[in-house]
Amino acid sequence: MNRLKAIADGQTFESVIHPEVLSREPVVAIKDFSLFYGRKQALYNISMPIVKGLVTALVGPSGCGKSTLLRSVNRMNDLVESVRIEGDMLLNGDSIFAPSVDVIELRKRMGMVFQKPNPFPMSIFENVVYPLRIDGQRDKTLLNQVCEQSLRGAALWDEVKDRLHESGLSLSGGQQQRLCIARAIASDPEVLLLDEPCSALDPIATGKIEDLIDRLRGEYSILIVTHNMQQASRISDHTAFMYLGRLVEMAETSTIFTRPTLSETEDYVTGRFG
Amino acid sequence: MVWLSGGMFAIACLMILSLLAFVLWQGLWTLWPRNYSIYSRNDGSILGGELYSKQSIDGQDKLYLRTGNYDISSRHFAYVSSLELSDETPWTDPDLWLVERKEWGNLYGFPKDLSWTKSAPEEFAKHVALGLQETSKIDRQLAVAKDQLKRTDHQIAQARLGVRRVELAEKVDLQNAVETGSVEGLSELAKRAIERLAERNLRADEAMIQINEQIAELEAKRSERSIVFELPIGQELGKLDADWSELSAGKLKDASGFATLLGIESDDNGAGISEQQISVKQVGKGHLLCKVQRQNEPVRRLSIRRLADNSASVSTLQEHSILLADVVRFFPPNKLGFLERLGIYASRWWEFLSGDPREAGMEGGFFPAIWGTVVMTIIMSMAVIPFGVLAALYMREYAKSGWLLSVIRISINNLAGVPSIVYGVFGLSFFCYIVGGYIDGGPRKAGFTPWPSPVWFSALAGLAILGLASFAVSVLSGQAETRRSPFRATLRWAGGLLWLATLAGIVWLLIRSPHFEGFYQAQLPNPTFGKGCLLWAALTLALLTLPVVIVATEEALSAVPNSLREGSYACGAGKWQTIHRIVLPYARPGIITGFILAMARGAGEVAPMMLVGAIPLATELPLDGEFPFLHGSRSFMHLGFQIYSLGFQSQNSEAAKPMVFTATLLLLAIVTLLNQTAIWLRARLRKRFETSQF
Ligand SMILES: Nc1ncnc2c1ncn2[C@@H]1O[C@H](COP(=O)(O)OP(=O)(O)OP(=O)(O)O)[C@@H](O)[C@H]1O
Ligand SMILES: [Mg+2]
Numbered sequence: 021m022n023r024l025k026a027i028a029d030g031q032t033f034e035s036v037i038h039p040e041v042l043s044r045e046p047v048v049a050i051k052d053f054s055l056f057y058g059r060k061q062a063l064y065n066i067s068m069p070i071v072k073g074l075v076t077a078l079v080g081p082s083g084c085g086k087s088t089l090l091r092s093v094n095r096m097n098d099l100v101e102s103v104r105i106e107g108d109m110l111l112n113g114d115s116i117f118a119p120s121v122d123v124i125e126l127r128k129r130m131g132m133v134f135q136k137p138n139p140f141p142m143s144i145f146e147n148v149v150y151p152l153r154i155d156g157q158r159d160k161t162l163l164n165q166v167c168e169q170s171l172r173g174a175a176l177w178d179e180v181k182d183r184l185h186e187s188g189l190s191l192s193g194g195q196q197q198r199l200c201i202a203r204a205i206a207s208d209p210e211v212l213l214l215d216e217p218c219s220a221l222d223p224i225a226t227g228k229i230e231d232l233i234d235r236l237r238g239e240y241s242i243l244i245v246t247h248n249m250q251q252a253s254r255i256s257d258h259t260a261f262m263y264l265g266r267l268v269e270m271a272e273t274s275t276i277f278t279r280p281t282l283s284e285t286e287d288y289v290t291g292r293f294g
Numbered sequence: 295m296v297w298l299s300g301g302m303f304a305i306a307c308l309m310i311l312s313l314l315a316f317v318l319w320q321g322l323w324t325l326w327p328r329n330y331s332i333y334s335r336n337d338g339s340i341l342g343g344e345l346y347s348k349q350s351i352d353g354q355d356k357l358y359l360r361t362g363n364y365d366i367s368s369r370h371f372a373y374v375s376s377l378e379l380s381d382e383t384p385w386t387d388p389d390l391w392l393v394e395r396k397e398w399g400n401l402y403g404f405p406k407d408l409s410w411t412k413s414a415p416e417e418f419a420k421h422v423a424l425g426l427q428e429t430s431k432i433d434r435q436l437a438v439a440k441d442q443l444k445r446t447d448h449q450i451a452q453a454r455l456g457v458r459r460v461e462l463a464e465k466v467d468l469q470n471a472v473e474t475g476s477v478e479g480l481s482e483l484a485k486r487a488i489e490r491l492a493e494r495n496l497r498a499d500e501a502m503i504q505i506n507e508q509i510a511e512l513e514a515k516r517s518e519r520s521i522v523f524e525l526p527i528g529q530e531l532g533k534l535d536a537d538w539s540e541l542s543a544g545k546l547k548d549a550s551g552f553a554t555l556l557g558i559e560s561d562d563n564g565a566g567i568s569e570q571q572i573s574v575k576q577v578g579k580g581h582l583l584c585k586v587q588r589q590n591e592p593v594r595r596l597s598i599r600r601l602a603d604n605s606a607s608v609s610t611l612q613e614h615s616i617l618l619a620d621v622v623r624f625f626p627p628n629k630l631g632f633l634e635r636l637g638i639y640a641s642r643w644w645e646f647l648s649g650d651p652r653e654a655g656m657e658g659g660f661f662p663a664i665w666g667t668v669v670m671t672i673i674m675s676m677a678v679i680p681f682g683v684l685a686a687l688y689m690r691e692y693a694k695s696g697w698l699l700s701v702i703r704i705s706i707n708n709l710a711g712v713p714s715i716v717y718g719v720f721g722l723s724f725f726c727y728i729v730g731g732y733i734d735g736g737p738r739k740a741g742f743t744p745w746p747s748p749v750w751f752s753a754l755a756g757l758a759i760l761g762l763a764s765f766a767v768s769v770l771s772g773q774a775e776t777r778r779s780p781f782r783a784t785l786r787w788a789g790g791l792l793w794l795a796t797l798a799g800i801v802w803l804l805i806r807s808p809h810f811e812g813f814y815q816a817q818l819p820n821p822t823f824g825k826g827c828l829l830w831a832a833l834t835l836a837l838l839t840l841p842v843v844i845v846a847t848e849e850a851l852s853a854v855p856n857s858l859r860e861g862s863y864a865c866g867a868g869k870w871q872t873i874h875r876i877v878l879p880y881a882r883p884g885i886i887t888g889f890i891l892a893m894a895r896g897a898g899e900v901a902p903m904m905l906v907g908a909i910p911l912a913t914e915l916p917l918d919g920e921f922p923f924l925h926g927s928r929s930f931m932h933l934g935f936q937i938y939s940l941g942f943q944s945q946n947s948e949a950a951k952p953m954v955f956t957a958t959l960l961l962l963a964i965v966t967l968l969n970q971t972a973i974w975l976r977a978r979l980r981k982r983f984e985t986s987q988f
Contacts, residue, residue, distance in 0.1 A: 096864060101694065128866030138857040141880050151865040154875070203865065 024284050027264050036281050037068060038271035041258055046110075047072040047211055047241040048093055053107035055088055055097065062088045064265045065107070070211065075233060075242040077256035077273065079249065079289070085265045086245040090213050093243065094130040095123050112210060128155075131204025131240075135216040137196035139188035139203075144180050147188040147199055151207035166206055174202035175232050194225025201232065205240065212236065214244040218251065230255050249289050253277045261285050314962075321959025324952040325642040327635050330392060330402050330627045331384030332526055333357075333374065334578020338599030338607075341374060342402060342526045344627070345384075346952065355382070362392075362400035363525055366614060370399055370656075370949035381578035386628040389415070389585075391523070393616065394623040396652055399949075401616060403523030407592050409615075410519045415593055418521075422624055425519055429619035436512045443505050446498045453491040458816040460487045519618040528597040528609030531555045538604045542582060544574050552586070555608050556594070574598075582606075622652075646956060654911060655940050656950045660957055662912055666828075666930035667964070669917045671897045673832035673926075674839065678896075679889055681836070682843030689844075690851040691873055703848075710841035718902030721834030722826065726906060730824035735812035737805050739824065744808035753806075757799040764792030822927045826907035828916045829926035834906045835899060839892035846888020850881035883979035890972035894965045900934035908935035910943065933961050 027033050046069030055063040062085045070076050070093075078086040088097065095116065097103045109116040116126060128151065139147050146153070148167045157163060167184070171177040176198040180191070188199055197217055204212060214233070218226040233242060233255050246252050252259055253273055260270040261280075269276065269285045280286050287293050332342040343359025350356075355376035364370050376382050393401040405418050413421055460483050461468050468484055471477055472492075477485045534541075535551050546552075549567045558567060567586060574584040580600040587593050597609045622645075625638060649659025693699050732740035745753070771785035804810075814822035823829065854877050862872040878885075909929045916930040917923060941947055941954040 094864060096860065099860070099863060124866050124868055126866075127864060130864075132861075132864035134857060134861065134864075136857055138855070138861040140858060140861065140876055150862070150867075150875075154865065154867045154871045200861070203861075207866070 023268075023282065024263060027266055027268075033064075033266055035067070035267040036269045036271075037267075038269075038275060038281070040272055040275075041069060041071065041270055044069070044071040044074075046070055047112060048116075048243070049110040050089075050093075051108050051110065053089075053092065053109060054105065055085075055092060056102075056104045057100065058102040062265050063092070066265075066267045068260055068267055068270055070241060070243050071258060072241050073238050074257035075237055075244060075255055076258040076260065077252040078243065078245045078260050078262060079247070079252050080262035080268075081288070081293075082247075084262045086262055087215050089262070090215050090243060090245055093211065093213055094127050094132055096127075096132070098123060128207055129209055130211045130213060131201075131207065131209040132213045133197070133200050133204050133215065133217045136220050137193055137200050139191070139196050139199050141187065141189060143185045144188050144191070144199060145184040148202050148206050150203055170202040170206040171199075173205050173236070174198045175228065175235070176202055192225070194221050194228060197221060197225070197229060198232065201229070205236070210241065212240045212242045214242060216245050216247060219247065226251075249277075249291065261288060263288075317955065317958050317962055320952075320955035321962075324956045325639055325646065327392070327625070327627055327630065327638045327642075329386045330390050331359075331386050332577050332583070333359075333382075333384050334380045334581035334599075335374075335378050336380050336580070338380075338580050338601075339528070340526060340577060340581055340583075340597060340599075341372065342390075343372065346371070360400070362402045363527070363614075365398045365401075366525060366527060366612065370946065379578070380580045385575065385577040385583065387575070387583065388626065388629045390526075390626060390628055391624055392627045393521075393523075393621055394657070395616065395620045396622055397620060399653055399657060401523065401525075401614070403525040403614065404593075404595055404611065405521060406524050406594075406613065407522040408519075409522070410618075419624070419626075422521065422618065422621065425618050426621060429516060429519065429621075432512055432516050433619060436509065436516070439505050439509050439512065443502070443509070446501050446505070450491075450494050450498050453487075453494040455816045456487045457484075457491055460484045462811070462815055516619045517617055520615045521618055521621075522613055522615045524595050524611035525614050526597070527612045528599075529612050531596075531608045531610055533601070534598065534606045534608045536606055538600045538606055541574065541598065541606055542576055546572060546574075552596075552608075556586070556596075556610075558588075622658075647960075651911065654944060655936060656944065656946065656953055660933065660936065660960065662915060663931040663933045663936045663957070664960070664964075665915055665917070666908070666912070667897055667933045669924075670828060670832050670835070670930065670932065671893055673828065674835040674896050675889065675893055677833055677836035678839050678843050678892060682840050682888075682892075683847050683885060685840075686844045686847035686851060687873065690848050691869070691877065706841050706844055710845065713901070714838055714899050715901040715905075717834055717838045718905035721830055721837070721902055721906040725830035725833055726824060726826055730821065730827075730830060732805065733812060734814045734822050734824040735818050736810045736815070737807060739812060739818070740805065742805045745806045747808050750803070750806060750808055753799075753803055757796065757803060760792065760799055761796045764789060764796050767792055826905065826909075826929060827927045828907060828930050831903060831907035831930070831932075834902050835896040838899065838902065839896045842892040842895060843888050846891065847881070847885050850884025850888065851877060853884060854880045883976045886979070887972045887976045890968050890975070894968040894972075897968065898934055898961060898965050900932075900938055903932050903935045904938070908932035910936065910939040933957060933964070937961065 023033070048070040050066055050068050050070075053063060053066045054061060066089065078089065080086055091097050092105070093109060093111075093116070097105075105117060108118070111126070111129065115121060140150060142150075145163075145167055148170050149157070149163045152163060152166060168177060168181075171180065176195060179195060180199075183190075188196065191199060197220070201212075201214075201217070218229050221229065230251065233244070236242065237257070244256065256273045258270065259273045259276040261268045261276065263284075269280055269282050271280065276285060277289050280289070328344040328346075330342060330344055332340050334340050341359065341361070343361040345357060346360055347358040348355055349358075357374050357376065359372050359374060361367060361369060361372045387404075389404055390402060391405050393403075395401055405415065408418060408421055408425075410425065411421055457468055457472060460466075460481075464481060464484065466480070466484065468480070468488060471480060471484070471488055477488055480488070532555050534555060536546070540546075546569050549569050549572060552558075552572065553567045556567075567588065571588050572584055572586050574582050577583050582598040584596045584598060585593055586596065595611045597611060598606045599609075601607050623638070623641070625634070630638070645659050647659065647664065648661050650661060651663075652658035689699060689703065728740045737744045744750070767785060767789040771782050771789050812818075858876050858880065859872055862876045867875070907929050909931065912929055912931045914925070914928055916925050916928050918925075937954055937957045940950040940957065944950050
């Protein structure tokens with residue numbers, strides 16, 4: 021507990037990152053990254069890799085900066101006026117925050133799914149091919165092909181293949197969230213960012229999404245924020261524990277949940293605080 | 295508290311409902327064909343009319359009668375108190391006709407004779423209907439001829455304008471040349487213009503003679519046929535030597551007394567009038583109407599009133615002849631069944647909606663007013679929608695929130711509450727006089743002194759440099775959206791300011807130009823755009839409804855969930871792509887609602903219309919089949935303004951009152967229709983987003 025108290029007091033703190041994580045090839049490498057909302061600092065010197073082809077879970081108490089970190093990866097925080105950052109991240113070796121980077125191009129290389137399903141007010145088909153549409157893609161056969169592929173990838177194809185031209189809003193919550201995942205993978209992204217994708221869903225829909233994430237493993241590199249420890253242990257390969265804007269400990273999921281280095285991590289994942 | 299608020303609610307509902315019911319009742323009732331009732335007054339005279347309303351005040355009834363026969367009685371309506379009447383139950387004569395005329399309003403009377411054919415009274419209706427077909431043909435020919443006349447006039451005016459243009463361009467006085475026809479020493483252009491005018495004049499003279507002849511001929515033909523009526527107004531003949539009580543019982547002791555009074559000769563059998571040829575109808579306690587029907591003679595009607603000594607005084611009914619061609623509609627109002635009344639009611643509504651006004655708008659149709667309102671509203675929408683939507687888009691999606699934006703937002707909200715007459719005054723002084731004057735006659739006409747040419751040209755050069763600079767700066771700051779840097783942000787600000795300055799410079803140079811003399815200088819001093827007209831009215835209203843559109847659009851935009859915008863950005867969409875693919879479609883129902891509310895507000899606005907272009911009687915429509923079809927510089931008729939001018943400005947506003955109510959009903963209907971469409975459209979679009987097909 022004293023380490024957490026030290027963090028709360030604002031003392032400097034060294035994250036513990038297990039070597040088995042560091043030894044793998046990262047798709048996103050976060051380098052000494054800090055973020056400020058106006059004067060308020062939300063992230064403190066975070067360095068961590070997100071390993072290619074695996075599922076990395078971000079856990080931590082509410083308000084610790086998980087979403088902020090996730091949204092920094094595809095620079096969604098640019099939309100917040102007062103944001104200022106220090107440090108950098110690398111996407112497959114390319115800097116994300118260098119001044120010369122085109123954010124639009126950058127975001128196209130990642131897919132993102134939000135806590136609440138947010139299908140666009142258009143048909144299911146148009147929802148899925150939206151990333152291609154904004155690139156000006158008009159080739160009907162290509163669009164059809166991508167639509168089917170992505171919906172199959174999101175395990176939604178069988179349920180909607182006969183109603184592709186109905187509104188995306190006519191689907192159930194779980195279906196809507198899978199539709200959003202289909203949209204996120206339509207442009208074949210290098211990283212998939214999921215911010216509590218199941219928190220607005222019932223257990224059955226949650227189960228389906230978890231199965232889906234399991235199937236996407238290997239094909240996509242996934243960074244997922246979750247509050248649900250069981251979920252993290254079920255679906256993720258790596259887990260990072262954050263607290264008050266710091267990365268506390270990061271390791272293979274089994275390590276974090278069975279024999280973490282820090283007692284604070286153990287306390288958190290076993291539900292003794294948080 | 296429940297009772298208080300509930301009571302207030304009930305009162306509010308009641309007030310609104312009674313307003314609606316009142317307008318509905320008055321508006322719907324006006325055009326219904328009523329009975330024509332003849333009342334007998336205490337002094338023995340009679341008064342006839344359609345009963346429009348009856349009010350009980352202090353134990354007496356006040357009757358409001360449409361008396362018609364304006365050309366004889368010089369009034370359309372009359373109030374009469376029941377105390378003045380000898381009998382309150384009126385006499386409704388089945389033989390009486392109502393004739394709606396093109397001029398002078400309604401005529402009520404007994405048809406006596408048709409000038410063009412001998413026929414029995416029962417056949418009158420048929421002959422009039424047949425005759426009307428022919429006169430309407432004549433009227434159509436007349437209209438064509440008059441149109442030709444107008445066109446010739448227009449051509450001459452056009453040729454004169456041509457000469458005037460040359461005068462202005464070459465700064466010469468061609469008046470003399472035009473009069474004498476000598477073109478020595480004039481420029482080629484001037485020669486051509488003068489020759490053209492001379493030729494037009496010559497051709498017009500010939501055509502004019504011909505057309506005028508034709509018109510005279512048609513007019514003569516038109517006035518060939520007339521109908522003679524006996525009006526229910528008496529002309530004293532003399533005293534009848536008979537007892538009142540017997541007369542009123544239908545008994546005649548001495549028919550020859552009548553014959554003498556009427557100056558009727560005895561027929562072959564030596565008798566004057568036989569008793570069978572006279573039928574007597576009691577109209578009131580002291581009044582009789584009697585019908586004399588002798589073979590081979592038109593029916594004659596007499597009015598008999600009781601004198602103090604119980605004897606009777608006889609009057610013939612006054613004869614009045616009207617042109618058949620002036621008849622619009624005719625029917626015997628007291629003989630009609632319900633379906634026939636309904637037919638007339640429908641035909642009157644049809645005329646009201648589609649016809650031209652007669653009698654300075656007191657009769658006939660409101661079509662020009664409806665048309666003017668609709669055209670003006672459509673132009674207004676076309677002006678206000680892009681402005682309003684783009685402004686709201688900027689405020690909601692692009693501008694950084696801050697105190698400046700809040701101040702602007704509050705001002706816009708306040709602008710919505712500015713009395714509309716203020717907009718009218720602004721429209722008149724800015725659009726009509728300044729902008730319109732500028733278009734007509736250049737800076738001088740708009741009240742600006744132009745700069746000397748060299749100054750102006752050096753300013754132009756300066757402006758060009760400024761424009762280039764702003765262009766360069768915006769290019770440099772381009773893509774600022776995708777890349778963050780404080781330097782670029784400053785540059786963007788500077789670019790914006792430079793563009794603004796350039797715009798201001800352009801306007802400034804325009805109003806100071808020494809090289810622009812207006813597009814319609816030749817027409818001066820008659821203003822073309824420098825007066826109230828359709829264009830300025832539409833723009834004034836656009837300004838007036840701009841706050842409504844901006845506020846509604848902003849609301850619609852802020853109702854778009856942020857999660858949708860984020861989702862779009864996360865897919866790699868740019869700002870504009872997000873706006874036009876996600877935000878605008880989602881906000882569309884709200885935007886359309888605001889737009890229709892603005893239209894409804896604009897359509898019903900009267901105060902500014904009085905200043906910027908609505909007139910009580912326009913001969914030309916603002917949008918018609920004549921090139922260039924839409925005439926922005928024409929004045930127009932407007933429904934709301936029409937209500938005002940008819941009800942309060944016409945010489946005979948009392949008589950116009952029923953028409954005012956009908957027009958009010960129409961305006962109410964149009965506004966309600968627009969509002970309903972807005973609600974329906976919104977519901978439909980919402981539904982479309984939520985479930986059904988795309
Ligand atoms: N737009 C913003 N402006 C200012 N502060 C913000 C903003 N977004 C988040 N914060 C602050 O940053 C901190 C981290 O927020 P963040 O949303 O990243 O937490 P989180 O770990 O995702 O929490 P949760 O589990 O509840 O989603 C919080 O203290 C929050 O108040
Ligand atoms: Mg969060």
